[in-house]
Amino acid sequence: MSIAPASPDGPEAASEAWAPGPADLTTLRVAGIPAALHRFPPSAQAAWARLAELKPASYARSRNALDGAVSGLSPYFAHGLIEPGAALAALAARHRIGYEDKLVFEFGWRAFFHHVRARRRDAILDTLRPEGLPAGPAAYRARLPDDVLEARSGVPAIDQAVRVLYASGYLHNHARMWLASYLVHLRKVDWRVAADWLYGHLLDGDLACNHLSWQWVAGSFSSKPYLFNADNVARYAPVAASRTWRSAGTLIDRSYEALEQLARQGRASGPEPGAHPAVEPPGLWAEPPAEALAGLPRLDDPAELGAATAALDLVHPWALGEPPAGARPQRLGLVHLPAHAARPWSARRWAWVLARMAAVCDRVWIDDAAPLLQSLRAQGRPLRAAPAPESGYARLLAGLAAPPAPPPLFADPAGSCTSFSRWYAQSQALAPHLEDRLRPWAAAGAAGLGTLSLFPG
Ligand SMILES: Cc1cc2nc3c(=O)[nH]c(=O)nc-3n(C[C@H](O)[C@H](O)[C@H](O)COP(=O)(O)OP(=O)(O)OC[C@H]3O[C@@H](n4cnc5c(N)ncnc54)[C@H](O)[C@@H]3O)c2cc1C
Structure with a gap:
């Protein structure tokens, strides 16, 4: 099934200023980013079309790779075009899925971050556990280096990630982790400044998922900091463009022990010596341009x-x-x-x-x-x-009536949980059968997929 040419969502947007332009498309082709991960028409039907293509088994096999079978649904969830409950209900109508599925598990991460946000409110925007930051809270600077902003750090994995972000408004989870780890642990950037920057550029920017993921990478919301090296990049870079991501011989081409030492030291490392081609960083706007x-x-x-x-x-x-x-x-x-x-x-x-x-x-x-x-x-x-x-x-x-909505996809434990695995186990204990949670969403899921059959591909 393919995305239909016309949208039943109402009049097509007068402006397609959200779509990658010709220069962006060149950037994305050079980086080997599949088309499905750089064009996100702002319609619910486009989200349902993605869902119709999503296969939980392929997802589980390939999701870590930058050209893997990930859903690209996050912009649609972040801005409420479709609800995760309706999406999983639609998926369950076509595939056998349960709590043990990798895809359901990832939906769980989103719900978990929202669980934490609901309890800690804006405290998540600040460092939750300063003692978890490997170099100590005073080591990190409140400014992003210009070379990273201009995609000229000299580490191809980082420069490609920044270019892809600017060109599409989306980054694969692994590239987000690399970028966050590099900025915090090697360049010693305060995670809060970097998180706000990424949040502004992502179409799916979501304070709970974004800021808690940054803290997870930084070590202030996890048991240890997340580190990665050039081998990891080589393993998960897009096959068709692995050369453009290859970061052998750079700062990240070292053992995890050596990277940990760099993460613990107070001094920043990088950028790579020499001049590297730069891009003009797009602006961030407090009101619509x-x-x-x-x-x-x-x-x-x-x-x-x-x-x-x-x-x-x-x-x-x-x-x-x-x-x-x-x-x-x-x-x-x-x-x-x-x-x-x-x-x-x-x-x-x-x-x-x-x-x-x-x-x-x-x-x-x-x-x-x-x-x-x-x-x-x-x-x-x-x-x-x-x-x-x-x-x-x-x-x-505050205080306004809310439109009626089915219960949340995952049962939410009453207390405050800061460990994902504990939260997921408690959520399952409260609702042992996923299908019971999906039942109230079934009609919304069927209606969503139904819009696609109006436009056979
Ligand atoms: C530094 C950093 C910043 C991030 N910022 C955001 C953000 O602002 N908004 C956001 O939605 N996600 C964020 N994430 C989580 C994750 O990267 C994205 O949800 C995912 O890449 C979205 O792509 P997808 O829809 O193709 O995901 P898929 O892999 O297809 O997953 C399906 C859905 O599951 C959820 N999901 C998947 N992985 C995660 C995860 N690790 N954490 C939470 N939910 C997940 C998302 O809702 C996603 O749409 C961030 C991760 C990192 C490391």
């Missing part, structure tokens, strides 16, 4: 919303799912600018999110949304919004 606004049905005056008594669904950037079928309330997209000041996004991510918002909302508000909500509340207007994972939006929307 002009190209992301093309064709957007903006709301400038709240009076344009009309009848004061009609219910209004507020749609934030992490809840960009399909509008409910049948008669539906007005939908107002909200971009609450004060919430974006601390962690700006790339132009690509803005364009992606706004293209989707334009497709699923009647109008879009881009500004401080607090006065708008105040006046809507004062009018007594019934408002509804899904819970938001980011605190700026969570504060804005």
Whole structure:
């Protein structure tokens, strides 16, 4: 089944500023990145099409490789175009899957990070266990080196990862781990600064998954720091372009014992000697740049919303799912600018999110949304919004009714768990049969896959 040419999600985005341009495509071809991992149309149907292609057995066999059969679903989950529960229910209708499956396990990691975030809130944005940082908390600098930002560190695995990130807004998990490990343990960059930077460039940037993964690599949310070497790169680089990732003879071409010594020392290592070709780093924006606004049905005056008594669904950037079928309330997209000041996004991510918002909302508000909500509340207007994972939006929307949703995919242990394996075991103990957890999601999964049969490939 292939992705259909037209989208049932609503009007196609007026601007494709989210798509890789010709120079990006060259970069991605040189790096050997499969097409499925660099084109992410912002529609739910594109996510369902990925899911229709996903095979849990191939995933388990190849997921560690940069050209392996990974799903590319993360942007769709991060921004709520589809829910992990509906995705797994759809998968379970076609394949036998259980808790022991590698893919289910990885969905579990996402849920685990969200479990931690729900309990520790914004404490996860700071170092959870400073004593876990191998060089001691004072050793790390609050600035990313220009050579890494410009993809000219001289370590091909790192420079390729940065180029792929800029060109597509996506990086394979292994490349994220390499980049994070190199920046923290060898270049001695404070993980918090680097995590904010990566978060801004990823289409799937998710504070729980991103910041806790960085802490996992750094050692402040794990039992030991994550290290990698040139052999590891050689093993998992894309087969068709392994030469462009090959990092033999560089700083990372050493034993794990030697790397651990470098990680423990207070002094930064690198970059590689000599000059290396550079790229211009794309900017990060605290508000949408002009190209992301093309064709957007903006709301400038709240009076344009009309009848004061009609219910209004507020749609934030992490809840960009399909509008409910049948008669539906007005939908107002909200971009609450004060919430974006601390962690700006790339132009690509803005364009992606706004293209989707334009497709699923009647109008879009881009500004401080607090006065708008105040006046809507004062009018007594019934408002509804899904819970938001980011605190700026969570504060804005606190107290509003949420649209009905099935229970979370994984049973969530009541206490606070900081070990994934313990959390996963406890979750299974609470719900021994995965199919019981998937049942409430079955209709959503079937409906999602059903949209694809309207457009046979
Ligand atoms: C430094 C670093 C930063 C990261 N930042 C983010 C982020 O901002 N947002 C994000 O969603 N993930 C993040 N991850 C986790 C992981 O890299 C991505 O979820 C995964 O690469 C997404 O690609 P995929 O959808 O093709 O994954 P697949 O391998 O196809 O997995 C399917 C789904 O399982 C979940 N998943 C898979 N691996 C992980 C993992 N290691 N941790 C948590 N969930 C996982 C994701 O929801 C993913 O979409 C980060 C990892 C690292 C090491």
